[in-house]
Amino acid sequence: MGGLVEILLGIMTAVGGFVEVSEATFAAQAGSRFGYSLLWAFAVATVGIIVFGEMSGRVAAIAKQPVFALMRQRLGLTLGLFTLAASVVVSLITCAAEIGAIGLVLNLLVGGPYLGWAVLSTSVLILTVWSMPFKWIERVFGLLGLVMLIFAAATLKIGPDWSQALKGLVPQFPFEASRTDQLAYGYFVVAIFSAVLFPFETYFYSSGGIEEHWSKKHLMVNRLTTGVGFSLGSLLAMALLINSAVLFRPAGVDPQQPGTLALQAAIPFGKWGLAAALVGLLMAFAGAAVETCLSAAYSVAQFFGWPWGRYKRPGETPRFTLAWVGAFLVSLMIVFTGIEPLKLVEWSIVSSIMVLPLTYLPLLLLANDRSYMREHANGPIANVLGVGFYVILLVVAVAALPLFVLTAGGQR
Amino acid sequence: MKAREETRGPFSLTARRHLGRAATSAVRNRFGVVARCDPLLLLLAAAFVAGGANATELDTAKLAQVRSAVAEAPTVLRIQARGQVTETFAEGLRSDIRKDLQKLVADPEVGTMASAALVAVDARDEPALLSLRDRLVALERAHGRSR
Numbered sequence: 001m002g003g004l005v006e007i008l009l010g011i012m013t014a015v016g017g018f019v020e021v022s023e024a025t026f027a028a029q030a031g032s033r034f035g036y037s038l039l040w041a042f043a044v045a046t047v048g049i050i051v052f053g054e055m056s057g058r059v060a061a062i063a064k065q066p067v068f069a070l071m072r073q074r075l076g077l078t079l080g081l082f083t084l085a086a087s088v089v090v091s092l093i094t095c096a097a098e099i100g101a102i103g104l105v106l107n108l109l110v111g112g113p114y115l116g117w118a119v120l121s122t123s124v125l126i127l128t129v130w131s132m133p134f135k136w137i138e139r140v141f142g143l144l145g146l147v148m149l150i151f152a153a154a155t156l157k158i159g160p161d162w163s164q165a166l167k168g169l170v171p172q173f174p175f176e177a178s179r180t181d182q183l184a185y186g187y188f189v190v191a192i193f194s195a196v197l198f199p200f201e202t203y204f205y206s207s208g209g210i211e212e213h214w215s216k217k218h219l220m221v222n223r224l225t226t227g228v229g230f231s232l233g234s235l236l237a238m239a240l241l242i243n244s245a246v247l248f249r250p251a252g253v254d255p256q257q258p259g260t261l262a263l264q265a266a267i268p269f270g271k272w273g274l275a276a277a278l279v280g281l282l283m284a285f286a287g288a289a290v291e292t293c294l295s296a297a298y299s300v301a302q303f304f305g306w307p308w309g310r311y312k313r314p315g316e317t318p319r320f321t322l323a324w325v326g327a328f329l330v331s332l333m334i335v336f337t338g339i340e341p342l343k344l345v346e347w348s349i350v351s352s353i354m355v356l357p358l359t360y361l362p363l364l365l366l367a368n369d370r371s372y373m374r375e376h377a378n379g380p381i382a383n384v385l386g387v388g389f390y391v392i393l394l395v396v397a398v399a400a401l402p403l404f405v406l407t408a409g410g411q412r
Numbered sequence: 413m414k415a416r417e418e419t420r421g422p423f424s425l426t427a428r429r430h431l432g433r434a435a436t437s438a439v440r441n442r443f444g445v446v447a448r449c450d451p452l453l454l455l456l457a458a459a460f461v462a463g464g465a466n467a468t469e470l471d472t473a474k475l476a477q478v479r480s481a482v483a484e485a486p487t488v489l490r491i492q493a494r495g496q497v498t499e500t501f502a503e504g505l506r507s508d509i510r511k512d513l514q515k516l517v518a519d520p521e522v523g524t525m526a527s528a529a530l531v532a533v534d535a536r537d538e539p540a541l542l543s544l545r546d547r548l549v550a551l552e553r554a555h556g557r558s559r
Contacts, residue, residue, distance in 0.1 A: 033559065108504040178556035180472060252483035252545050252559060254476060259505050260484060263491070270496045278501075411473035412557070 003221075010225040011232070013142030018233020019240070020288030021101045021258070022094070022195040022345045024281070027237045028255040028264075029410065030188045031244030036160075036168030039238055041189045043169055045196035046234035048389040050226050052360055055367040055378070055386065056202045057222035060209030063372040067206050067363060068302035074362035083358040084303050090355055091200050091296035092327060094348040096334035098289035100341030101258050102282060108259045109278045115336065121286070122332045126325060129290055134211040134310035137294075141287030147280035148236055150265045150273060155239040157268040160246045180412060187403040187410045193396050194353035196234065200295035202359065207298040211311050219376070240264065256342050258285075293331065297324035346409040353400045356393050364390060472557040474522045479548035481512045482529045486538045486545075509533060 019027075030038040059065055068087075072080040103118035129137060174185050209222070243264040248255055255261055258281050265277035294310070301308035301320040308320040315321075334344070364386050370377045378386060406412070485506070492502040510533060516526035525548065532540040549559060 108501050111500045111504070177558065180556040181558055184557075249559065251487055252479055252549055253487060254480035256480070257505075257508055259501065259508060262501075263487065263497075266491060266497050266501075271498060274497050274501060408471075408473040411476055412471070 007221055007224050009139060009143075010221055011229040012146060013139055014225050014229025015232045015236065016142040016145030016148065016284070017138070017287050017291070018230060019145070019148055019237050019284050020094075020195075020198075020291075021097050021285055021341065022191075022198070022349055023237045024240055024258070024261055024284070025256065025342065025345050026188065026191045026195050026349070026410075027240040028244040028248070028261050030192065031241035032248040032254050033410075034174075034185060034188065035245045035249055036165045036242065037172060037174065038185075038188055038192060039165060039168035039241060040171045041192040042196065042234055042238050042241065044171065044392075045193045046230060047385070048193070048392070049197050049201065050230050051382065051385045051389055052197070052202055052363060053205055053226040053230060054223060055363055055382065056206035057209050057214070057226060058219060058376060059363065059366055059373070060206040061214040061216060061218050061222060062374070062376045063366060064210060065366065065372070066210055066298065066302045067203050067359065068299045069305075070362040070366050071359075072303050074365055075358065079358070080303065083355060084299055086351065086355045087199055087203070087299050087359065088296045088327075090348055090352045091292045091299070092331050092334065093344050093351065094198070094200065095289050095292035095296070095327060095331035096339075097341045097344035097348055098285045098292065099331055100335045100344060101285045102289065103335070104341065105258045105262075105278050105282045105285065108262070109275075109282070118332060118335050122328050125286060125289055125293075126328050129294065129310070129324065130314060132310075134208060137290060137310065138208060141283060141290060144283035145280065145287050147276055148284050150269070150276040150280055151243060152236055152239040154265045154268045154273065154277075155242050158243065158246050160242045165242055183403060184407045184410055184412060186399065187407040190353060190396050190400050190403055191349045191410060193393075194349045194356070194400070196237070197356055197393070198352055199355055199359040200292050200352075202363070203295040203298055204291045207295070207302070207308075211309050213311075216376070289328075289331070293324050293327035296327040297321075343409075346404070350400050350404045350409075353393075354397050357390065357397050360390060360393065470521050470551070470555055472552055472555050474516060474519060475525075475548060475552050475555070476557065477512060478516060478522050478525050478529055479545060479552060481509045482532070482541055482548060483545045485509050485529075485533045486541045489536055489538050489541075506533070 027042070030041075056067060059070070068084065071083055075083060099118050099122055100114075102121045103114040103116075106112070106117035106121065107114045128140075132140070174182060177185070205226075209218070212218075214222070240261065244255060247264060247267055248260075253260065255263075258278075261281065262274055262277040266274035269276075297320055298308060300306075300323050301317070306319045307317045309317060335341075364378075366372055367378045367386070368383065488497075488502055488505045488509070491497050492499075510530065513526045513530045513533065517523050517530065519526065525544075529541070529544055532544060552559070
């Protein structure tokens with residue numbers, strides 16, 4: 001019974017914690033610009049995050065190795081340091097985007113200055129992470145993030161053209177469209193892959209496995225959390241895309257702000273739908289802000305071999321504690337530069353996709369290493385999927401920067 | 413290709429067609445909302461003559477920003493009138509829309525259109541905003557950016 005509750009909570013936490021500001025923004029913009037035709041990109045990328053997420057959880061449970069300890073072992077000091085620096089920068093930019101978005105949502109919910117809300121919310125998040133154990137942090141934000149299900153309810157209420165939506169799940173390319181639209185379509189594919197396969201999600205997930213002292217008996221929890229939890233979470237992101245295709249595309253609105261996203265629930269459900277949407281977005285962004293800052297701290301501590309973990313008291317892990325508090329403060333400073341959250345989202349998307357191949361290579365190698373993983377090393381299916389997605393990631397990483405420049409971050 | 417050619421020059425077909433539509437709607441609604449905003453329509457028309465004059469050099473990214481802001485404004489007005497959102501929320505969104513447009517007012521390519529849009533947003537003029545949105549969508553299409 002306890003095991004079942006554990007599995008259910010794990011799945012629900014994965015669903016509630018799946019969507020963050022980049023996914024939400026790009027899902028909504030993709031639906032507004034290209035209708036249902038980019039749903040397949042979410043579906044394919046979700047298989048990718050399930051494959052690598054499951055692998056990272058399995059490695060954490062069996063080899064007891066978090067991603068960045070592997071990075072240093074497998075990539076060597078120079079390339080490892082480069083990956084570490086790039087990953088930390090991506091995490092900080094992403095966290096700044098989340099904090100900025102929290103400020104915007106609170107401004108729309110209760111009024112008041114956006115920057116004031118950013119400061120207050122950062123303080124609350126620091127206090128929360130300081131005072132709560134890892135499991136509570138993960139569960140509280142993940143479960144409160146389930147309020148985001150209002151967007152899925154909105155999809156059912158507005159009644160999209162389901163046959164068209166199903167056709168959108170088939171990989172496709174708009175060959176008949178103009179060059180401008182083709183480039184933008186390509187950029188959105190890259191952005192969706194990047195948003196779903198964000199590296200911090202794997203760092204956080206595998207570090208969480210070690211925080212919770214996972215062992216062989218947690219392999220099923222790992223498989224179900226990644227398989228079922230991530231799939232359901234991805235459906236939520238797809239709901240944002242579908243709602244946008246139905247509500248915003250005909251109106252000519254490109255949703256770029258969290259407030260515009262909330263209209264997806266306000267239009268079918270009125271004020272209570274609006275309130276639920278804003279609270280859901282708030283919790284999703286807050287959860288992602290915590291994950292990105294902790295991920296940055298996990299990465300640095302694991303790479304340099306410092307004591308780390310939220311299962312220990314802050315005084316027992318001084319450098320790790322300083323790293324995550326510092327990550328929050330640096331992210332807040334980025335918000336104070338006045339750069340718009342949407343710009344930060346665009347930068348984090350492009351920079352993260354370029355880091356992804358370096359992040360997943362050591363993971364793929366160790367998950368195949370029978371001396372560490374014994375009978376739990378990758379089987380043929382995991383290997384085919386792992387290598388296949390790795391090749392896709394390489395292609396996407398190479399295409400990311402040129403597409404970003406040519407399309408002005410998908411705006412052109 | 414044909415659409416692209418049409419948008420060239422200060423007295424382009426597209427610009428003249430935009431002016432024609434504005435005039436028609438003014439006649440059709442001369443005792444209604446639009447009649448109250450005649451200067452606004454003139455401003456919109458001027459904006460499109462300017463837009464048409466620079467059509468070949470227009471940055472579709474900026475054009476899309478103006479169009480999206482212009483399209484969002486009537487949506488907000490409509491759901492606010494129906495009582496589906498709070499005043500704080502509606503005012504917040506309108507303020508975001510104004511900020512987005514204000515950033516583009518000084519832009520040499522889309523500044524005139526952003527100014528016209530700002531006037532329509534401040535006047536809460538839904539028909540003018542919808543009309544402006546449709547013209548911006550047409551201009552984007554002429555530049556290869558469909559919706």
